[in-house]
Amino acid sequence: MTQTLAVQETTEAPVELIVTGKKTPAEYFVPNGLDGAIAKVREMVDAHKPDISTEKGRKAIASIARKVASSKTYLDELGKNLVSEIKVQALVIDAERKRMRDALDALKEEARRPLTEYEEREKARVKGHEDALAQIEFLASHSSSTDPIEYLQANAQQVEAFSSRDWQEFAARYSDASESALRRIGGEIDLRLKKDAEVAELERLRAAELDRQREEREKRIAQEAAERATREVEERTRRAEAIAEQAKRDAEAAVERERQRVAAEEERARQAEERREANKRHCGKINREIVECFVKLGLPETVAKNVVVAMAKGEVPHVKVAY
Structure with missing residues (x-):
């Protein structure tokens, strides 16, 4: 169909x-x-x-x-x-x-x-060996003759401790890495010991020199003490006279300074009062002008004054009177 x-x-x-x-x-x-x-x-x-x-x-x-x-x-x-x-x-x-x-x-x-x-176990096993080799390299590269001897010896012991590990197919790499690391750390230890010996010798020589200087200084001090005793008698007499004279001058100077201080304070107070009066007149003039402006805008004079007072006190948000 x-x-x-x-x-x-x-x-x-x-x-x-x-x-x-x-x-x-x-x-x-x-x-x-x-x-x-x-x-x-x-x-x-x-x-x-x-x-x-x-x-x-x-x-x-x-x-x-x-x-x-x-x-x-x-x-x-x-x-x-x-x-x-x-x-x-x-x-x-x-x-x-x-x-x-x-x-x-x-x-x-x-x-x-x-x-x-299986792959994850193998990955973890290989990573363990690689991390251990990296640690050996780290210990070697972070060993310097500038480090304390105890630190260097501890690094060497840590490298030697890896010998108990079953390195499997990484045995050859471990042998090369540990030998290289111990050789480098051993060299740094030798340098550290040499430096320590040199420092010890320098310290001995410095101590001997200090003893010699101390003996000479003690002899000089004894001689100078006798000479100083004589001079001190003369100096005390001269100083007493100088002190009396200086006291007199100091007293006169103190009186003069006090007089100048009082005069200066009075002058500062007078100037401050003049500035306050001038500022008061200036602020009053600006406030009156603002009140007059508000009155012209239709505010009652009393309300206008209250608004200006609030503005001057900072009670009106976002508004500040520029004096």
């Missing part, structure tokens, strides 16, 4: 497109699949002979246009419903795909777990 889209007159809509036969809407919504329906509507439009000279003719034209619009709405609704069904089915497919991926990913991890665990 031939399947077509037909145009049918109904009482509810002027023209409605219906699917006849056993074809589903999905079979029509393919490239050019609706050409037959469009052609049917075109035949209806072409069969109509428009007449705009009469009221009936104009209504007939409007009716034809409504039938075309209802045909469009019907076809569009069929396509819209079909798209909704496809979207629902797509969600079901995607959900099943995700469930399948999750299950097979978990199964893959389960199947590979023995190998993964």
Whole structure:
């Protein structure tokens, strides 16, 4: 049986497109699949002979246009419903795909777990050897003849302690690294001991020199003490006279300084009072000008004064009087 889209007159809509036969809407919504329906509507439009000279003719034209619009709405609704069904089915497919991926990913991890665990153990084993070799290199590179001898000896002992480790395939690298590290640290220890011996000898010579200087200084001090005793008697006499004279001058100077201080304080107080009065007059002038401005703007004089006082005290946010 031939399947077509037909145009049918109904009482509810002027023209409605219906699917006849056993074809589903999905079979029509393919490239050019609706050409037959469009052609049917075109035949209806072409069969109509428009007449705009009469009221009936104009209504007939409007009716034809409504039938075309209802045909469009019907076809569009069929396509819209079909798209909704496809979207629902797509969600079901995607959900099943995700469930399948999750299950097979978990199964893959389960199947590979023995190998993964082996690889992780191997990685940890190799890393342990590499870290130990790096520690040996670190001990060697951080050993210097400027370090304390105890520190250098401790570094050498730490390198030697690695000999008890089962180095497996890293045994050759360990042998080279430990030999090189102990050779370097040993060299630094020798330099440290040499420096310590030199320092000890310098300290001995310095101590001997200090003893000699001390003896000479004690002899000089004894001689100078005798000479100083004689000079002190003479100096005390001279100093007593000088002190008396200086006391007299100091007293006179103190009196003069006090007189100058009092005069200066009085002058500063007078100038400060003049500045306060001038500032007071200046601030009063500005405040009066602001009050006059507020009064001109319509504020009562009493309110204007209160506002200016609040502004001057900083009680009005975001406002500051520039004096």
